[in-house]
Amino acid sequence: MDKRKKGSPTELRLLVVGSSGPTQLLLTNHILGRKEFSKNTTGISDSRKTTGELAGRRVAVINAPNIYDKDISQAKTKMELRRSKCLCIPGPHVFLITFDMEKISLNEIGTPKLMKQHFGRHCLRHCMVLLAYDGNHEGAALMDRVRKTNWPLRELIEQYGGRFHIFSKNWRDRSPDRELLQKIERMVASLGGACFSSRTFQKAEDCVKKEEKRLRKQRSREIEKAWMSMEKQYIAEELYHQKDAYTANVGAEIRAKAELDNGWLRTSLARGLGTGIVVGAVVGALFGSIEGPGGMVLYGIIGGAVGGSAGGTAQVAIEHMEDRVAPNARLNFNSIFINRFFTTPRP
Secondary structure, three states: OOEEEEOOOOEEEEEEEEOOOOHHHHHHHHHHOOOOOOOOOOOOOOOEEEEEEEOOEEEEEEEOOOOOOOOOOHHHHHHHHHHHHHHOOOOOOEEEEEEEOOOOOOHHHHHHHHHHHHHOOOHHHHEEEEEEEOOOOOHHHHHHHHHHOOOHHHHHHHHOOOOEEEEEOOHHHOOOOHHHHHHHHHHHHHOOOEEEEOHHHHHHHHHHHHHHHHHHHHOHHHHHHHHHHHHHHOOHHHHHHHHHHHHHHHHHHHHHHHHHOOHHHHHHHHHHHHHHHHHHHHHHHHHHHOOOHHHHHHHHHHHHHHHHHHOOOHHHHHHHHHHHOOHHHOOOHHHHHHHHHOOOOOO
């Protein structure tokens, strides 16, 4: 069940999702007005959270990996999308879906479907399309071009409720983007001031809070010693001020650590690695069987290591092994797998 939760009135949580290329990283630079990502960075493999201000409003920008990035395994992408949810609990106020204005592909028309798969079927109500452009074009001319064009971009925007904004790839040229902030605030207000949440965001929140509790308990003696030390150095109002500052810093540190590493993420990683090791070992043994019993052992070990690091992307391993087999020895790996490991021998 998808639900909406009231978020902090002072901070906007913006979950930035890219379909391909560096546009989401350029958008992060644009929003924060500083160089968080270099122009040579075309993508990220892990989720990241940065904070700052957009036109005077406190914002937290969470970057998830590009959802069409072919250099990242599906298992890794799934893991990092989970992490992105932990980084923006109780949920994002807005999903900002970024595209290069000049390079909209047919694949990218399918991003709404992927968004619903990854974040929940009602997430599109909280989405806005962000289009990156090059050069010194006038904003009004670009907006008019988007509205009048018949190319796939128009269809894409309509799938996100017609909400879009255009930003320059050269973030250094901009003053604080008040127009973007106004669009985001109007959108949030139209949804009752609520952030987006779903079952997985609720799961993320529960796991982060549980990890926070564990870390606080782990550091309780350290905190108690620090307080005792302060009581010897400060008195009255200054003591309370020092304790509050220390508690806030420790709390923020614990929260950040819990968001990046908690039971939900550890369980996901263990499952991915475990599946990868098993599948990799089996496929490796199959390839080795072509070269005899010794090959089964050797390639089984190699396959297990490769499979574990890949997090269970067995199809990649199969394709790679098929390429390594001589043409006259090429086999149907799927048939071998089923026949050797899942078919009970007849008496």
